[in-house]
Amino acid sequence: MSEPSIAESMPPPAPGAADYLALDFVNSAIALPGGVFVDALGTPASANRWLHERGLAPADAGVQEMCATQLRSLREHIRALFAARVAGLPVLPAALSAVNDALSRAPTADLLYWDDKTGPYRAAPCPTNAILDHALATLAANTADLLTGPDADRLTDCGSAPCNRYLLRHGRRHWCSTRCGDRARAARAYARRTRPASP
Template identity: 60%
Template sequence: MRLVIETAPGADVHPGLDLANSVLVAPGGVVTDLLDSPATAATWLTERGLAPADAVLYEICAGRLRALRSALRDLFTAAVRHEPPPAEALSVVNTALTRVPTAAELHWDPARGLHRSVPHPTDQVVDHALGVLAADAADLLTGADAARLAACDSRPCQRFLVRGGRRQWCSVRCGDRARAARAYARRSPERPVDLSPL
């Protein structure tokens, strides 16, 4: 059975935000990582048009995608809290931005002579995807939507969203959970805390 996840507001136009939200924490601390293996990472990239359907990734590629996700989460968290961004996270994003090849390199081979070729196809796919995701996140953090970037107000959710109007949650499910918790808190009488020694 395939897990169906509602996209957070803004993630449909900001793939960098979608990447940051690719690890989910549900009530009870259940974590779902949409990039937990090379196969799931390849599927995630393919579904977003960032890799061809026949792309095969290796663990090192999936690890690079998860590292970018971690850096983006650090940058988004700092932005939401109005704190300076971590230098290491900036470095990871800048590396992804600068690794995208702009042209095929010129090579010499005695059998083929001078020819142009691209790096290993898998590396090229991953470098391209990382570059697109990093560029989008940089645009989000410095563009018109930067002031609307927010963290979901429903706990334990750890996703980000681009706030539209008064919406405070990344999904209807998180909104329902937060409203139910508030209603329960209003109905439940405050219980005194027993501070007596055991």
């Protein structure tokens, strides 16, 4: 029997992931029951596919391990910001610095260059670097929009262990998927049935 693909292992997008790319990004690595961990950015090829599917890179961008590592690093810093927001704790300065660094990586205008023969001209920086910088800046900007916008108070973590995904809460729902909700309800029912009787 073959291993399931990343796409087959991933649950459906968490509530809010369609509205905030940052939620989709932090949820690209998830813990599943049975100690299974799935990472949609785990290899350069899977990171390239994830970026392409979200319009952040062409299919043939050629993401290398260094780029995938930078994406995974930013993801962990954003997870730290989300965790601090949800728990109401102070944020780690390194996480904040990483997001601000990513925000400043993509120039908002073509840069000025100088050719010795033809003089000054404007152009975008190296395309390969520009693809990753644009992706990182876009993800960081979306994170900032979520954390400072009207939906920030709805941000929560999935209430079903071992799931580590984040979502935007709708009403009382605090699970990222039906599968997680069913697992949490089953665990509560089991705990009630196995609770020792009071003397």
